[in-house]
Amino acid sequence: MAMSEKQLETALDTLKKTGVRITPQRHAILEYLIETMTHPTADDIYKSLEAKFPNMSVATVYNNLRVFKESGLVQELTYGDNASRFDFITSKHYHTICESCGKIVDFHYPGLDEIERFTEHVTGFKVNSHRLEIYGLCPACQTKS
Numbered sequence: 679m680a681m682s683e684k685q686l687e688t689a690l691d692t693l694k695k696t697g698v699r700i701t702p703q704r705h706a707i708l709e710y711l712i713e714t715m716t717h718p719t720a721d722d723i724y725k726s727l728e729a730k731f732p733n734m735s736v737a738t739v740y741n742n743l744r745v746f747k748e749s750g751l752v753q754e755l756t757y758g759d760n761a762s763r764f765d766f767i768t769s770k771h772y773h774t775i776c777e778s779c780g781k782i783v784d785f786h787y788p789g790l791d792e793i794e795r796f797t798e799h800v801t802g803f804k805v806n807s808h809r810l811e812i813y814g815l816c817p818a819c820q821t822k823s
């Protein structure tokens with residue numbers, strides 16, 4: 679079984695366990711999120727699925743993404759005023775973001791737990807998580823300039 683199929687199956691299982699009804703739309707949105715890896719916006723998802731689901735609205739896509747987020751399957755990424763991007767949660771990873779075209783690429787790096795401990799030490803906070811983003815120009819944009 680392909681990796682993405684396995685992920686989809688596990689995700690659908692999680693939804694079933696949390697009592698979320700699996701509609702054909704939910705199934706399609708999840709599948710799209712798992713297969714694309716591009717961190718799409720709700721609008722991107724809507725555009726690529728509207729031919730298949732003519733009655734679906736962007737609001738429906740948003741609502742479904744919220745359901746996935748609450749079930750812990752999907753992460754919402756917000757960058758300033760831009761539309762939220764959605765990421766199917768596989769393992770913990772960081773993001774590299776192209777400042778020219780907005781492309782987001784995943785990369786893995788050992789968790790920066792040291793920074794969390796250090797922060798707790800200097801601020802007295804109980805740290806739960808951290809977020810790290812690397813900015814630059816993607817290979818395609820580098821050849822353009």
Ligand SMILES: [Zn+2]
Pocket residue numbers: 776777778779780781815816817818819
């Ligand atoms: Zn780029």
Ligand SMILES: [Zn+2]
Pocket residue numbers: 717765771772773783784
């Ligand atoms: Zn990601």
